Amino acid sequence: MRQKEILLLLGFILLKFLFQSFLIDAGYDLQRDEFLHLDQANHLALGFTSVPPFTSWVSSIIQLLGNGVFWVKFFPALFGALTMVIVWFTIDEFKGNLYAKVLGATCILCSALLRLNTLYQPNSFDVLSWTAVFFFLIKYINTDKSKWIYWTAVVFALGFLNKYNIAFLVLGLIPALLITDARKLFLRKEVYIAMGIVLILISPNLYWQIENDFPVFRHMKELASSQLVNVERMSFLKNQLLFFTGALFVILSALFGLLFSKNFSKFRFLFWSFVFTLGIYTYLKAKDYYAIGLYPIYIALGSVYLFQILDNKLGKVIKPILIALPIFVLILSFDIAFPNKNPEYIIQHQEKYEALGLLRWEDGRNHEIPQDYADMLGWNELAIKVDSAYQSVKNPEQTLVLCDNYGQAGAINYYSRSGVKAFSLDADYVNWFDLQTHYTNLIRIKNRRDRIKEFMKTSPYFESSVILDSVTNKYAREFGTIIFVFEGSKIDINARIEEELNQIKNKGK
Numbered sequence: 001m002r003q004k005e006i007l008l009l010l011g012f013i014l015l016k017f018l019f020q021s022f023l024i025d026a027g028y029d030l031q032r033d034e035f036l037h038l039d040q041a042n043h044l045a046l047g048f049t050s051v052p053p054f055t056s057w058v059s060s061i062i063q064l065l066g067n068g069v070f071w072v073k074f075f076p077a078l079f080g081a082l083t084m085v086i087v088w089f090t091i092d093e094f095k096g097n098l099y100a101k102v103l104g105a106t107c108i109l110c111s112a113l114l115r116l117n118t119l120y121q122p123n124s125f126d127v128l129s130w131t132a133v134f135f136f137l138i139k140y141i142n143t144d145k146s147k148w149i150y151w152t153a154v155v156f157a158l159g160f161l162n163k164y165n166i167a168f169l170v171l172g173l174i175p176a177l178l179i180t181d182a183r184k185l186f187l188r189k190e191v192y193i194a195m196g197i198v199l200i201l202i203s204p205n206l207y208w209q210i211e212n213d214f215p216v217f218r219h220m221k222e223l224a225s226s227q228l229v230n231v232e233r234m235s236f237l238k239n240q241l242l243f244f245t246g247a248l249f250v251i252l253s254a255l256f257g258l259l260f261s262k263n264f265s266k267f268r269f270l271f272w273s274f275v276f277t278l279g280i281y282t283y284l285k286a287k288d289y290y291a292i293g294l295y296p297i298y299i300a301l302g303s304v305y306l307f308q309i310l311d312n313k314l315g316k317v318i319k320p321i322l323i324a325l326p327i328f329v330l331i332l333s334f335d336i337a338f339p340n341k342n343p344e345y346i347i348q349h350q351e352k353y354e355a356l357g358l359l360r361w362e363d364g365r366n367h368e369i370p371q372d373y374a375d376m377l378g379w380n381e382l383a384i385k386v387d388s389a390y391q392s393v394k395n396p397e398q399t400l401v402l403c404d405n406y407g408q409a410g411a412i413n414y415y416s417r418s419g420v421k422a423f424s425l426d427a428d429y430v431n432w433f434d435l436q437t438h439y440t441n442l443i444r445i446k447n448r449r450d451r452i453k454e455f456m457k458t459s460p461y462f463e464s465s466v467i468l469d470s471v472t473n474k475y476a477r478e479f480g481t482i483i484f485v486f487e488g489s490k491i492d493i494n495a496r497i498e499e500e501l502n503q504i505k506n507k508g509k
Contacts, residue, residue, distance in 0.1 A: 035406070035407060036410045050427050051122050080124055084109060100304050107303070126159065127296065133152055133169060136149070156170075157202050165290055172276040176272035246330065253302040258301065335349075339373050343475035353369075369475055377478075380415050383416050386422070390416075399441040408422065442493060446484060462487060
């Protein structure tokens with residue numbers, strides 16, 4: 001690769017990090033899921049109820065770097081930048097010129113990946129791993145060198161250890177290979193060696209799943225009943241158009257080229273892989289963003305195909321338009337597609353957000369602000385007030401801080417300045433309780449619903465009880481979450497918690 005191209009690629013990478021640095025308004029905290037993922041660094045294991053172990057490894061690195069917000073946001077931005085790099089190298093693999101590379105990089109840069117990469121969740125690495133798997137598979141087919149299929153296996157295994165969602169890549173890819181000439185790949189010894197590499201690399205997590213009675217299936221069942229039940233199949237397909245709106249023509253060009261161009265005849269299976277994967281997601285009523293990892297490689301292929309067919313007078317007119325289009329879409333959507341506006345602004349311009357479906361939450365209903373934004377408010381306030389409650393009790397070291405959900409527990413553990421260690425009977429926290437400490441006090445963090453009933457129910461078991469404070473940010477999803485302080489237990493708190501934990505764990509069996 002020439003020096004000019006390397007400098008241009010570095011420019012795109014720097015631009016990516018620059019964009020990511022000002023997409024979130026200073027009034028927002030971290031998001032609910034981010035707290036859980038960061039807390040996993042304190043409980044390293046071969047697997048977790050919520051996600052595989054890869055995210056906890058990244059969280060450990062963030063912790064070593066000081067656990068600051070900068071590093072929390074750095075890694076998803078890095079994974080997004082690497083996705084763009086792989087798209088660039090995929091275009092280079094197909095002998096695409098500089099225009100094709102700039103087009104591909106621009107389409108990736110000015111897309112929903114900007115939004116996705118603002119959050120420290122497994123999704124950013126998921127997109128990266130999908131893109132890398134396709135890239136190494138293409139390298140293998142182009143070169144017939146075994147090392148590339150082995151790299152495909154390694155990247156797939158890492159993707160699997162990050163988020164099981166990558167299994168859908170294989171579910172779409174296998175039938176696509178079987179119905180095309182690419183089925184010959186299954187006659188090659190190294191393909192089966194690669195499968196063995198995958199099994200070896202993911203086996204520790206599979207062992208953990210077996211030892212823990214496959215919590216992934218319990219998690220999927222809960223997800224299907226509480227969230228996916230509210231997903232409409234047509235909404236899933238419609239929302240696919242929003243992720244890479246400015247690159248739709250490029251993606252469609254890739255599909256057309258894969259189907260009809262002789263230059264892509266070896267890779268026709270990628271057309272059918274696209275169809276099968278989206279078909280499976282649609283049938284299962286998956287969340288719309290599950291499929292984002294599918295698109296970057298098709299942006300690369302579409303950029304190559306367009307460079308090949310636009311080498312004419314008409315192409316001189318169309319080429320700059322194709323690059324300008326994703327930039328134009330980003331400019332138009334900048335004020336509503338990112339958490340760079342405060343809740344008051346969003347409410348004043350609610351019709352724009354509603355038109356794009358951004359106000360629809362997992363419960364299937366519209367709310368005042370997007371769910372992700374509501375999940376980025378009130379956490380620091382909660383932690384400060386729990387710190388105050390913790391410092392006010394006698395024998396704080398014997399005080400159990402028990403939360404209703406993982407977001408509350410994770411936020412308290414992240415923002416606390418008093419060394420508070422909060423727990424919850426939710427998500428991974430059921431495995432993290434410290435029952436070696438003998439608890440005599442309880443700080444209970446309770447959602448606003450049934451909070452008085454909870455207070456009346458628990459008070460008789462303690463010598464003193466008080467409703468101390470609550471989350472007052474009305475735009476926060478946790479608005480009204482209340483802090484109870486119970487001191488001087490008349491019962492064995494540890495035994496009661498252990499009993500509840502056993503009930504939860506036995507319920508899933």
